[in-house]
Amino acid sequence: xxxxxxxxxxxxxxxxxQALHVSGAPAHDLETAxxxxxxxxxxxxxxxxxxxxxxxxxVSGDKSRRVELLRLPPYDxxxxxxxxxxxxxxxxxxxxxxxxxxxxxxxxxxQPPPWSGWRFVLxxxxxxxxxxxxxxxxxxxxxxxxxxxxxxVAGYLQFARIPRLGPAVPVxxxxxxxxxxxxxxxxxxxxxxFISAVAGIVLLLPGFMLTVAMSELATQNYxxxxxxxxxxxxxxxxxGAGLAIGTQVSLAWLPAxxxxxxLNPVPGWAMWAAIAGLGVSLLAVLQAPWSSVHVSxxxxxxxxxxxxxxxxxxxxxxxxxxxxxxxxxxxxxxxxLSKRPAALVQIPGLITLVPGSMGFRGxxxxxxxxxxxxxxxxxxxxxxxxxxxxxxxxxxxxxxxxFEPRDNNRAA
Numbered sequence: 001x002x003x004x005x006x007x008x009x010x011x012x013x014x015x016x017x018q019a020l021h022v023s024g025a026p027a028h029d030l031e032t033a034x035x036x037x038x039x040x041x042x043x044x045x046x047x048x049x050x051x052x053x054x055x056x057x058x059v060s061g062d063k064s065r066r067v068e069l070l071r072l073p074p075y076d077x078x079x080x081x082x083x084x085x086x087x088x089x090x091x092x093x094x095x096x097x098x099x100x101x102x103x104x105x106x107x108x109x110x111q112p113p114p115w116s117g118w119r120f121v122l123x124x125x126x127x128x129x130x131x132x133x134x135x136x137x138x139x140x141x142x143x144x145x146x147x148x149x150x151x152x153v154a155g156y157l158q159f160a161r162i163p164r165l166g167p168a169v170p171v172x173x174x175x176x177x178x179x180x181x182x183x184x185x186x187x188x189x190x191x192x193x194f195i196s197a198v199a200g201i202v203l204l205l206p207g208f209m210l211t212v213a214m215s216e217l218a219t220q221n222y223x224x225x226x227x228x229x230x231x232x233x234x235x236x237x238x239x240g241a242g243l244a245i246g247t248q249v250s251l252a253w254l255p256a257x258x259x260x261x262x263l264n265p266v267p268g269w270a271m272w273a274a275i276a277g278l279g280v281s282l283l284a285v286l287q288a289p290w291s292s293v294h295v296s297x298x299x300x301x302x303x304x305x306x307x308x309x310x311x312x313x314x315x316x317x318x319x320x321x322x323x324x325x326x327x328x329x330x331x332x333x334x335x336x337l338s339k340r341p342a343a344l345v346q347i348p349g350l351i352t353l354v355p356g357s358m359g360f361r362g363x364x365x366x367x368x369x370x371x372x373x374x375x376x377x378x379x380x381x382x383x384x385x386x387x388x389x390x391x392x393x394x395x396x397x398x399x400x401x402x403f404e405p406r407d408n409n410r411a412a
Contacts, residue, residue: 331343
C-alpha cells in the first residue's frame with residue numbers, strides 16, 4: 001500500500017467514523033468497526049473515540065503511518081442511516097474500491113431523516129401517552145401527557161433551528177411543559193399534573209444515554225463513558241430545574257388544583273397496548289424506517305414480558321437484567337438471520353426498561369428538598385442502568401461466539 005492509497009484510506013475511515021458517530025453508534029462499536037475494516041483492507045487501525053473527538057492511526061503493511069484527528073459534532077440517533085452504514089461496513093473489502101465506497105457514504109449521509117415535520121410531531125402523542133400509563137397514570141394523564149408531548153416535540157424541532165439556544169432548550173421546554181400541565185389540570189382536574197408533565201418531556205429524558213454510558217465504562221472506554229454519563233446527569237438537572245421553574249411560575253399565576261384521591265384504573269390489557277404504542281412511537285425518536293415497526297414493537301413487548309415475569313419473582317434489579325439480556329440476545333439472533341443491525345431490536349427494548357423517569361423524579365425530589373427520596377431514586381436509577389449494561393454486555397460478548405463460527409464456515 002503506497003502513501004497515496006494510505007492517505008485515501010485514512011481519510012475515508014475518518015469520514016466513516018464521523019458518520020457512525022453522528023448516527024448514534026457507541027464509542028466501542030465505532031472503534032471495533034474501524035479496526036475490522038482496516039484488517040480486511042490490509043492495514044492496522046487504532047481508533048480512539050469520545051463524544052467530541054476521534055483519533056485514527058492507520059498503519060500499512062510496510063509500517064507507513066497516517067494519523068487523522070477530528071472534532072466530532074453532536075450526535076443523534078438515526079437508525080435508518082445506521083442500517084445503511086452497517087451494510088456498507090460489511091461490504092468493504094478492497095482498497096481499490098475506496099472511491100465507490102466514499103461516494104456511497106456521501107449518498108447515505110445526504111438522505112433526509114425518515115421522520116420530520118408534522119409526522120414527527122404526531123408521534124409525540126403515542127410516545128408520551130404510553131409513558132404516562134407506564135408511570136401509573138390514568139386516562140386523563142395519558143390524554144394530557146400526549147398533548148404536551150406533541151407540543152414538546154414541535155417546540156424541540158423549532159428550537160433546533162436556533163443552535164445558540166442549545167444548552168437552554170431543555171430548561172425552556174420543561175418549564176413550558178410544567179406550565180401546560182398545570183393549565184390542563186384546570187380543564188381536566190382529575191389528574192396528577194406531575195405525571196402529565198414527565199410523560200410530556202420524555203423525548204429528552206437521558207435514560208438510554210445512561211445505559212450506553214455504563215456499557216462504555218464496562219468496556220473500558222472510560223473517557224467516552226464518563227463524558228456521556230456526565231452529560232446524562234447534567235441534562236437531568238437542567239430538565240429538573242426547568243420543571244421546577246415552570247411549576248412554581250404556574251402556581252403563582254394559577255390557583256392550585258387539588259390532587260385526586262385515586263387515579264382512575266385502566267384495564268390490564270392497556271399496559272400491553274401502551275408498550276406496543278411505545279414501540280411504534282420509538283420509530284420517530286430513533287429515526288427508524290417504517291418497515292422495522294414489527295421489530296420495534298416486538299422488542300418492546302419482549303423486554304416488558306421478561307421484566308414483568310422476573311420482577312414478580314425476583315425483584316426489579318434482576319427483572320431489568322433479565323429483560324436486557326433477553327432483548328440483547330434477540331438482537332443478535334435478528335442480526336444473524338436478517339443481516340441488519342442488532343440495534344434495531346436492542347435499542348427499543350432497552351428504552352422500554354431504562355430508568356430515565358426514575359432519575360428525573362429523583363432530581364425533582366432533590367429540588368423540592370426531599371433529599372431522602374431524591375437520593376433513593378437516583379441510586380435506583382444508577383443501579384438499574386448498571387444491570388441493563390451488564391445484560392447488554394453479556395449478550396454482546398457471548399452471542400457472537402455462537403454465530404461467528406457458522407459465518408466463518410459459510411465464508412470458507
